[in-house]
Amino acid sequence: MKQAHDPATQPCGAFPLHNTQPLADFVDSGPALGTPVTPVPAPPPPAGSLRATAILLLGYAILITGNGLLGTLISLRLIQQQAPSIVVGVVQSAYYVGFMLGAVYGGSLIGRVGHHRAFVTFAAASACCALGYAVWDADAVWVALRFITGFCLVGIFTVVESWLHQVASNAQRGRVFSAYLITNYLGVGIGQFLIGLADPAGFELFSAVAALFTASLIPVALAGTAPGPIAAHDTHAGASCGARLARGLSGLQTIYRWAPLGVVACLAAGLLNSAFYTMQPVFMRRVGYSVPDVSHFMGFALLAALVPQWPVARLADLFDRRKVLLCLAALAGSLSVLLFMLRDGVLIEAVGYLYVAVAFSMYGVVTSYVNDCVPADERIAVSAGLLLIFSLGASGGPTLASAMMALAGPAGLYLFTALVMGLLALLTLRNLRTKTPARRVADAR
Template sequence: MRIFTAFRALYFATLTLLTGSGLLSTYLGLRLAAEKVDGLWIGAMMAAYYLGLVLGGKIGHRLIARVGHIRAYVACGGLVVAAVLGIGLTNWPAIWLLLRTLIGLGMMCQYMVIESWLNEQAEARQRGAVFAGYMVASYLGLVAGQLILVVHPGLGPDLPMMIALAFALSLIPVSITHKVHPAPLHPAPLEPRFFIRRVPQSLTTVLVSGLVIGSFYGLAPLYATEQGLSVEQIGVFMGVCIFAGLLVQWPLGWLSDRYDRALLIRNAGILLLVFALPLAVLPALPMEAMVPMGFMVCLVQFTLYPLAVAFSNDHVEGERRVSLTAMLLVTFGVGACVGPLATGALMRAFGPNMLYAFAAACALIVIWRVRPEKVTGLHRVDEAPVKHVPTPDSLASSPLSAALDPRVADETVEEQMKTTPAPATPEAATMAGAAGVPEAEEESRPG
């Protein structure tokens, strides 16, 4: 309760920000489906959002260093609100793609500001609890966005106004804070060649997670519409499925700290295949069957990313974990860009069941590529298994979350902040960057 009280303003900002984001994703899918727009366009909307998130990760730190945290947060919030209202004022999907990209870009900058503040105010011993609170606020916001559709099922122009209202409310706690500006962190170098050689199985799992979760957020509303569900029922279906992602985190952490993580990832792939296949092959299902089956699929698919993060941390030294987090989020973003496009094309050609057929195909990739017996343990760190931390996917996180992650040592962040020159603006503090380390041999060979 002390932690909640200390960070309630930032948690409220996160809650309202994700409420607007979750409602917007479902609204776009339902609105385009109601207008009989091609499923490929619906997938492209989610892909554009993740493209904006990736771009925002590159642009956000420069904006924060240039104008400061509060100005950057409010400016990007104003951009997001204007883009949402623009979606409500026009019916052109091509314009929506541009506006959706801008929303992703602006929201990534807002995530970076919130996470910088959380990291600045959290003591080292509190990081795990603060990080978990941030994740809970994120998932509850996504669920709340779906439940709005239950009490307000209309798809008229008033719904974009409600979305814009949620985004506008997220500006208040940050804009009136009296806290001193935190020191922004410079994005660490991605070093893709190093991490592809060091943690290939983890990167494969994160890529697959992006493919599946990006497709789910973008096209599950279209799937539910094609199954004959009403808007209220779709809100319940989406809310229950997203809530599964929150519900599974703590049992998953208990398992992850006690059993082989590569084996857990492979078993998660097997379970995802088993749970997704009925939804992929059955032509029609009543809501009473579709909701629990969708819940079980999401219960598994939301475990892939946090398991991959924990598995990769077991084989990467502490001084490189900031770079690792950035690499994992970019990999997830690439998958989340490609997944909705591929799934949208498949649904257009073969029907709505392709959403879960695609998830089953992705599960096969995990089963094929993740082999516990291929893990050499050559670069396993001394403290492995590193404690599992509940982790939100990149729909609600930025590369700066690495500084809040208790698996990243305090001295690592401090050393990065010392080694990077201070920016020209007096308002921004010292930027942090990761020092280069020679490449190492491959740690875990893919199957």
């Protein structure tokens, strides 16, 4: 199947691309043109590989639960140490800087030692960092530990995602990755509820994080045979560091050329996601919430983020994705203004749940919109470019949000998000008025 796409005549579109295929599917290595080809279904993965994948996801769930606990715990601990908001922001931004660099440089380790050993290496290093927070209180040390943790965690994400790509057949890929995303949200959400088990000022919760990181190694060690060697064209783990960085920069240029709105929207999604994860606990503690209240809100909020994913994706498939993005940005901006102005605890929580549900639905719409716009043979580079843009936004979110909180008080977090969403809504509206969507292109069948 080949996608009809004429970059010279089709402007940026806003319609779904069904059955998107990897680059290899667009390379003609078979019979001559015009020869009818009967598609041969790929053989299903062996049952042992699927069992190993399920066990791997169990290990990942344990680890991501620990990471969800750690992210909120660090913010709460810094508040109890009377650290200024800007210090909290800088420490938490270091995680996303490490995440961004790990996405470029960490994959080479997986290519050299394989999935199992790479997972063990990254998880063990993360466990050591978790204990380091309890031993040292210096802000500079915490910045370094957060950077290393971010580098290691994106390495683990790369291990899991590349593993899933290799063992899942085309027919199973959507379900497998849905299970992966659900595991991610549930793990991070459950991690929030563990904060109430002990005082953040003590050693116990950091020990619990280290224990969870270490416990995640047990299922992985029992997972059986890992997938085969990573192919040379694997964009996640097999490519050289220089090639992956070049691909990310190339993808960024492609996105800016064909879908400039996608650059701003992806950057905004990164800013909002990281600002909420890291600075929401600071906001809640500063306005009077107890540690258990913060724990419960963060947990339920991240679980609430699961609810609108399917409905929003369905709407984005039915209508111009830019209109869906405009609605999300306008709604998130309006909810941010309410959160900036509200002082009642019950209303803050209710509006906060709505805000998270809306804001966390944005990234999927953005990636779909960008892939509508770009030529099919650029999608691999574009995927790397989107990750780079999101990481850039995420690395700046905590610092910028904390600076606004220092100027406007704790509620400055939502003044920051309101400004980001307002700007995105204006740029999206301008794009809708000046650009015409590409016509819907049906897949050849």
